Amino acid sequence: MSMLTGANAIVTGGARGIGRAIVRQFVAEGANVAVFDVAFPEDFETFADEMRAKGAKVEAYAVDITNTESADKAIEEMHAAFGSLDVLVNNAGITRDKLMLRMTDDDWDKVLAVNLKGAFIMTRGTARIMMRQRSGKIVNISSVVGVMGNAGQANYAASKAGLIGLTKSTAKEFASRGITVNAVAPGYVETEMTHVLSEEQRNAFLAVIPLRRGCSPEEVADTITFLSSPRANYITGQVINVDGGMIM
Ligand code: NAD
Numbered sequence: 001m002s003m004l005t006g007a008n009a010i011v012t013g014g015a016r017g018i019g020r021a022i023v024r025q026f027v028a029e030g031a032n033v034a035v036f037d038v039a040f041p042e043d044f045e046t047f048a049d050e051m052r053a054k055g056a057k058v059e060a061y062a063v064d065i066t067n068t069e070s071a072d073k074a075i076e077e078m079h080a081a082f083g084s085l086d087v088l089v090n091n092a093g094i095t096r097d098k099l100m101l102r103m104t105d106d107d108w109d110k111v112l113a114v115n116l117k118g119a120f121i122m123t124r125g126t127a128r129i130m131m132r133q134r135s136g137k138i139v140n141i142s143s144v145v146g147v148m149g150n151a152g153q154a155n156y157a158a159s160k161a162g163l164i165g166l167t168k169s170t171a172k173e174f175a176s177r178g179i180t181v182n183a184v185a186p187g188y189v190e191t192e193m194t195h196v197l198s199e200e201q202r203n204a205f206l207a208v209i210p211l212r213r214g215c216s217p218e219e220v221a222d223t224i225t226f227l228s229s230p231r232a233n234y235i236t237g238q239v240i241n242v243d244g245g246m247i248m
Contacts, residue, residue: 002028002029003226003228004026004030004087004228006030006031007026007229008033008034008086009031009033009086009089009228010034010035010078011033012036012088012091013037013091014035014036014089015039015041018091018186018220018221020047020217021221022089022220025221025225028054029229031056031087032056032082033059034058034074034078034081034082037060037063038064040062044060045060061078065092065118067121068125071118075122085129085136086133087136087138088122088130089138090123090138090141092115094115095111096155097153098152099151103155111159112158112162114159115156116163120166127174131174131177131179137180138174138180139183140166140167140184141163142183142185142239143157143186143187144187146159146164147239148246164183164239167183168181171236172237180227181237182227182236182239182240183240184220185239185241185247187243187244187246188206188244189217189220190214190215209244209245211244211245214244215242215243220242223242
């Protein structure tokens with residue numbers, strides 16, 4: 001049997017990159033997916049149609065996850081349309097990299113708002129439903145940078161470290177209701193987010209990766225799919241690094 005047969009999931013930031021790889025893999029494993037994103041690329045509907053052709057329900061919700069009102073409304077709409085809410089993947093994230101002395105309040109606030117507060121808003125909104133259901137799986141996408149820090153990414157690293165605290169606290173709070181919460185911490189993944197890095201920055205990452213290559217979005221999605229499935233029922237509050245051995 002497939003890993004996610006009949007599960008109804010929300011993937012934030014699922015319009016492109018790692019999020020889109022998660023949607024593709026969830027559908028391959030039998031799930032239906034609501035994609036919550038602020039920006040849908042032109043080819044998204046073609047992608048969604050491909051997913052629907054496999055028999056899945058895949059719907060796009062234009063939502064800014066930093067806005068409580070619109071996030072809560074979209075969660076309610078999704079729940080009514082799909083019938084249950086079994087999986088939340090907090091994947092939406094942004095970077096505004098700058099050295100500390102050049103970092104503005106706005107650079108700090110925007111990154112914390114999307115990466116950390118957005119995950120809080122989505123977790124609170126969906127947990128209401130999962131608690132009533134007495135089941136659910138939440139997976140937060142952190143980063144190795146949240147564990148080991150990175151020069152020029154104080155805002156991003158703080159947000160990703162914050163997600164680990166959110167993961168562990170909600171794992172403890174929700175456990176008695178049958179809800180698990182885990183985090184995945186990818187290392188260097190080849191997406192549009194990392195294509196903006198210079199050759200020098202890229203080489204600096206590759207030099208500290210024992211497997212000597214970047215990660216594909218599909219390899220991150222593999223771990224997220226596992227943690228979202230009943231095969232991970234006894235795992236909660238964990239941070240799984242998907243980083244080619246960068247952190248051991
Ligand atoms: P990406 O930039 O390709 O995709 C991020 C998606 O989030 C986009 O579709 C964007 O529109 C959406 N988004 C941004 N702000 C939003 C908001 N306010 N509301 C709703 N959606 C919003 O990034 P990616 O590389 O696919 O990264 C996905 C996640 O993985 C992020 O959380 C990122 O921090 C994390 N991550 C990425 C890497 C990497 O190397 N690419 C490494 C570690 C962690």
